Amino acid sequence: MERQQELPHEQITVAHSSQPYDNALKGLMGDHAAEIIPEFLPEATVVSERNSEIRQENLRADLVYLVYYENELQILNMELQTNSDSNMPVRMLRYHVGLHLDHKLPVISVILYLFETSVPTPPYQERSAGIESLTFHYHVIALWKLDARKYIEKRAVYMYTFLPAMKGANVALLKEAIDGMKQRYTKEQLARHLARFQTILRRSTMLSEADKQLVEEYMQYYDSLLDSDPYIQQKLTENEVRTLQQVVLDAVEGQFPLLVDQARESIVQVEKPEVLRLLVKQIYKAPDEQTARWLLETLAA
Numbered sequence: 166m167e168r169q170q171e172l173p174h175e176q177i178t179v180a181h182s183s184q185p186y187d188n189a190l191k192g193l194m195g196d197h198a199a200e201i202i203p204e205f206l207p208e209a210t211v212v213s214e215r216n217s218e219i220r221q222e223n224l225r226a227d228l229v230y231l232v233y234y235e236n237e238l239q240i241l242n243m244e245l246q247t248n249s250d251s252n253m254p255v256r257m258l259r260y261h262v263g264l265h266l267d268h269k270l271p272v273i274s275v276i277l278y279l280f281e282t283s284v285p286t287p288p289y290q291e292r293s294a295g296i297e298s299l300t301f302h303y304h305v306i307a308l309w310k311l312d313a314r315k316y317i318e319k320r321a322v323y324m325y326t327f328l329p330a331m332k333g334a335n336v337a338l339l340k341e342a343i344d345g346m347k348q349r350y351t352k353e354q355l356a357r358h359l360a361r362f363q364t365i366l367r368r369s370t371m372l373s374e375a376d377k378q379l380v381e382e383y384m385q386y387y388d389s390l391l392d393s394d395p396y397i398q399q400k401l402t403e404n405e406v407r408t409l410q411q412v413v414l415d416a417v418e419g420q421f422p423l424l425v426d427q428a429r430e431s432i433v434q435v436e437k438p439e440v441l442r443l444l445v446k447q448i449y450k451a452p453d454e455q456t457a458r459w460l461l462e463t464l465a466a
Contacts, residue, residue: 186279186368187227188422189326189361190245194228196358197323202230204316204324205275205306206241209234215268229264232273239271240264247368249282254289258301274303279330281309281370309371313338322349326358329366329380336372339380357419359384360449367452409441416448421457431461440464 194201199211215229228243242260246253257274264272278284284305291299313331316324317338325342328334346358363384366377410432417428435441444464451457 186247186364187245188420189364190277190279191228192357192419193323193326193361194243196354198228198230200321200323202232202241202243204321205243205277206232206234206273206304209241209273212238215240231268231270234273237271239273240268241273241275243275243277246276246278247280247282249284251285254285254287254301254303257303258289261301261303274301276303276305278305278307278309279327279365280368281307317341317345320345322346326361326365329362329369330371332371334369334371336376336379339366339372340383343380343383356449360420406436406438406441409438409445410435413441413445413448416445417457417461420448420451421454424454424457424461427458428461435464 198214202209202211210233212231212233215231227245228241230241230243232239232241234241242257242264244253244257244260250256253276257276261272261274276284284307287301287303287305289299289301289303290297308327308330309332311327311331313328313333316328316331322345325346328339328342343359343362346355346362350358363381366372366380369377372380413432414425414428418425432441432444435444444460447460447464448457451460
C-alpha cells in the first residue's frame, strides 16, 4: 500500500518538470498528428483524437489517438518523457490497461524521449519465484537516435520542431529548417512553431551553447513578425484593443496553457495598445511559465 502512495507523487513531479516540453509537443501534435504519427509508427493512419483523462485517480494519458494499424483499429498512447524514470514502464502499463478498459481495443504504447538519458529496454516483465507472470510490450523512441538530415531531405516540415534534439543537427541544418517553416506557414502559425522549436533547442545536447546562440539569433524577428502581420493589422483597424487582447490570449494559450485563466482576468483591464503589443511579444519570448506569469502580473497591472 505504501508503494502505491509514492508513485502518484513521483508522477506529479515528473509532469511538472516536463511541462514546457509537454505543452510544445501537444501543440505540435494538435497541428500535425496525422503527419507525425506515421513517422514514429510507420503505416499507422490517424482516425481521430482520443486525448482524455483515464477515469482513475492520478492517471492521465498524454496523447491518445484512434489509429488504423496492421489492418485493425487500435488505440495509440504516446507518452512524452524528458528524464530517466525507472517507473516509466509500470506507469505505461497502468495507462495501457486503463485505455484498453475504456475503449475495448488493442493498445499501442509508445514512450517518446526528447533528450538523451537512460531509457528502459522493452518488454517489461514481472516474475514470481523465477516464473514469468506478465510481459508488457511497448515502443521506445529516442529523438537523439533519429537523423535530422532525413527529415530535411524529405522536406518533412511537420517534423522540424524536433530537429534540434536529433543527431546531425547543426547551425546550417537548423537555419534551413527555419527557412522551410517560413515558406510553409503563415506568419501567425510560424510564430507558434518557432516558439516550440526554441523550447526544444534550448535543452538540446546536440549543439554547443555557442551554436544554439547562432540559431537563436537567426530567429530574432518576432518584433517585426507581429508588427507586420496583415491579419493583426487588419483587425487593429476594426477594434485595436479587443484584437490585441485576443492576440495576447492566443499567445498565452499556445505557449503556456495553464496561464490562460490568469491572462483572461488580467488583460481585460488593459486598454493601452502599446502595453498589449509589448505583452504579446514578451509572451512569445518568455523562456518559462514563471516568467510569463510575472509578465502578466507586471505589464497587465
